[in-house]
Amino acid sequence: AGGGRMIDRLRKWYYNAAGFNKLGLMRDDTLHEDDDVKEALKRLPEHLYNERVFRIKRALDLSLKHQILPKDQWVKYEEDHHYLEPYLKEVIRERQEREAWNKK
Amino acid sequence: KRFYSLKVAPKVASSATAAKVKLSPESQDLEITKLPNGLVIASLENFSPTSRIGVFIKTGSRYETTSNLGTAHLLRLASNLTTKGASSFRITRGIEAVGGSLSVHATREKMAYSVECLRDYVDTVMEYLLNVTTAPEFRPWEVAELQPKLKVDKAVAFQNPQVGVLENLHAAAYKNALANPLYCPDYRVGKITSEQLHHFVQNNFTSSRMALVGIGIKHSTLKQVAEQFLNIRSGSGAPGAKAVYRGGEIRKQTGDSLVHAAIVTEGALVGSPEANAFSVLQYVLGAGPLVKRGSNVTSKLTQGVAKATSQPFDVSAFNVNYSDSGLFGIYTISQAPNAGEVIKAALNQVKAVAQGGVTDADVTTAKNQLKANYLMSVETSKGLLNEIGSESLVSGTHTSPSVVAQKIDSVATADVVNAAKKFISGKKSMAAAGDLGNTPFLDEL
Numbered sequence: 079a080g081g082g083r084m085i086d087r088l089r090k091w092y093y094n095a096a097g098f099n100k101l102g103l104m105r106d107d108t109l110h111e112d113d114d115v116k117e118a119l120k121r122l123p124e125h126l127y128n129e130r131v132f133r134i135k136r137a138l139d140l141s142l143k144h145q146i147l148p149k150d151q152w153v154k155y156e157e158d159h160h161y162l163e164p165y166l167k168e169v170i171r172e173r174q175e176r177e178a179w180n181k182k
Numbered sequence: 183k184r185f186y187s188l189k190v191a192p193k194v195a196s197s198a199t200a201a202k203v204k205l206s207p208e209s210q211d212l213e214i215t216k217l218p219n220g221l222v223i224a225s226l227e228n229f230s231p232t233s234r235i236g237v238f239i240k241t242g243s244r245y246e247t248t249s250n251l252g253t254a255h256l257l258r259l260a261s262n263l264t265t266k267g268a269s270s271f272r273i274t275r276g277i278e279a280v281g282g283s284l285s286v287h288a289t290r291e292k293m294a295y296s297v298e299c300l301r302d303y304v305d306t307v308m309e310y311l312l313n314v315t316t317a318p319e320f321r322p323w324e325v326a327e328l329q330p331k332l333k334v335d336k337a338v339a340f341q342n343p344q345v346g347v348l349e350n351l352h353a354a355a356y357k358n359a360l361a362n363p364l365y366c367p368d369y370r371v372g373k374i375t376s377e378q379l380h381h382f383v384q385n386n387f388t389s390s391r392m393a394l395v396g397i398g399i400k401h402s403t404l405k406q407v408a409e410q411f412l413n414i415r416s417g418s419g420a421p422g423a424k425a426v427y428r429g430g431e432i433r434k435q436t437g438d439s440l441v442h443a444a445i446v447t448e449g450a451l452v453g454s455p456e457a458n459a460f461s462v463l464q465y466v467l468g469a470g471p472l473v474k475r476g477s478n479v480t481s482k483l484t485q486g487v488a489k490a491t492s493q494p495f496d497v498s499a500f501n502v503n504y505s506d507s508g509l510f511g512i513y514t515i516s517q518a519p520n521a522g523e524v525i526k527a528a529l530n531q532v533k534a535v536a537q538g539g540v541t542d543a544d545v546t547t548a549k550n551q552l553k554a555n556y557l558m559s560v561e562t563s564k565g566l567l568n569e570i571g572s573e574s575l576v577s578g579t580h581t582s583p584s585v586v587a588q589k590i591d592s593v594a595t596a597d598v599v600n601a602a603k604k605f606i607s608g609k610k611s612m613a614a615a616g617d618l619g620n621t622p623f624l625d626e627l
Binding site: 120121123172175176179 | 322
């Protein structure tokens with residue numbers, strides 16, 4: 079139990095050190111867009127996709143001005159939803175299924 | 183001995199005592215059970231090397247409302263989408279791998295999902311069939327990808343002008359339910375949502391409206407499968423509206439030089455005593471050529487119309503039965519300039535029959551043709567499955583072919599004449615397509 083809390087604290091520290099939350103981004107906004115992520119993005123419901131586009135636009139704007147958001151608007155570790163994860167997992171599972179079939 | 187001539191080939195004496203080889207054990211009888219939740223299970227173990235299993239559901243385009251038209255059509259095309267147990271890819275590849283096939287056939291009143299495969303692989307394809315009928319997921323992106331197929335499907339179907347005329351005929355003849363088109367209306371393509379599909383399945387694919395039919399499979403296997411897997415949605419689902427006949431006409435002016443016209447009145451319900459009379463009347467009048475590309479001289483309708491025109495034409499009697507209504511009438515295809523004469527001559531022929539102008543010999547010939555047609559249609563496993571399934575849905579029983587033949591034989595000439603009278607006196611509906619300059623309106627007939 080103590081070990082678990084240690085790992086959590088480490089995770090939170092790393093999240094804040096990484097710094098993308100200061101630009102108002104969530105973890106899934108920063109994923110490298112390989113084929114799987116592109117396919118998962120196609121499957122996002124519209125409201126999630128629009129929110130993602132807004133966040134990225136805002137972050138690009140801040141980055142060009144060399145600014146960051148005020149501290150009260152930073153994304154908190156607890157509020158960071160991994161919204162793309164279920165879709166991404168499904169896409170990867172389907173791709174692996176297809177590869178397994180084609181190998182047979 | 184010359185080895186090259188057949189004449190001196192050594193004769194093989196056929197042994198008269200060789201054991202007779204039976205191709206397959208005697209086919210068993212059809213077994214039919216009705217589960218307490220309303221599901222009907224029917225199976226015919228005929229020991230054939232292939233099995234054919236179908237899930238029949240009492241649903242179709244008639245159960246749509248104006249807010250979800252086209253859902254049944256999209257559902258027809260959606261049989262290979264991802265389900266809870268298998269992804270779309272797996273269903274396609276899995277069925278291909280065992281050499282089976284999954285198909286959907288839908289009418290206004292029933293949908294039939296059927297798989298066929300070699301006996302040994304029945305378990306595999308059955309799993310996919312059950313997944314598709316009970317647990318489809320209708321993922322939004324898959325449904326969105328499917329919508330353009332609606333257009334393609336419709337375009338392919340409407341290449342045949344009869345499809346368009348029959349859709350219009352139903353729309354003209356009924357106020358609701360049966361008036362719904364089989365094919366998705368254009369304005370709905372791209373707008374059918376995954377929720378509507380889910381809703382449709384939840385409300386219509388219930389146990390009491392389904393029948394599980396198998397040919398070439400043991401009854402106990404089917405029963406086990408049904409009790410375990412097809413028990414998910416009980417109840418009778420959303421009731422369909424009762425079809426109300428109204429009798430109207432729809433005309434579609436195109437530049438086509440061939441005019442297709444159908445004129446009908448309300449006919450008989452499935453399974454009613456008049457149904458057989460109307461079927462026999464259909465064959466008395468002429469229900470399509472019996473000799474391919476022949477001139478169809480024996481059909482009364484053809485004879486009557488041939489007196490009225492020398493241009494090419496085609497005419498046949500049209501008969502369709504639904505669970506709470508039916509349509510009976512004539513279908514004519516004629517050259518645009520003399521469409522009027524053809525239609526009037528055809529109607530006069532039916533009038534002649536209604537006034538008693540039909541002999542017993544005619545009726546017997548028609549009965550034989552009807553019986554032959556029916557028996558030939560249940561000879562194939564596909565036709566047989568369809569027949570068993572449809573009947574299980576409607577009544578939960580099965581009428582053997584010999585009983586069907588008897589019922590056809592019991593139709594009297596007077597019944598046929600009465601059926602014709604009903605057509606002449608009933609409120610008519612009409613649908614026509616083509617260059618309609620010379621095609622009469624209903625009130626001119």
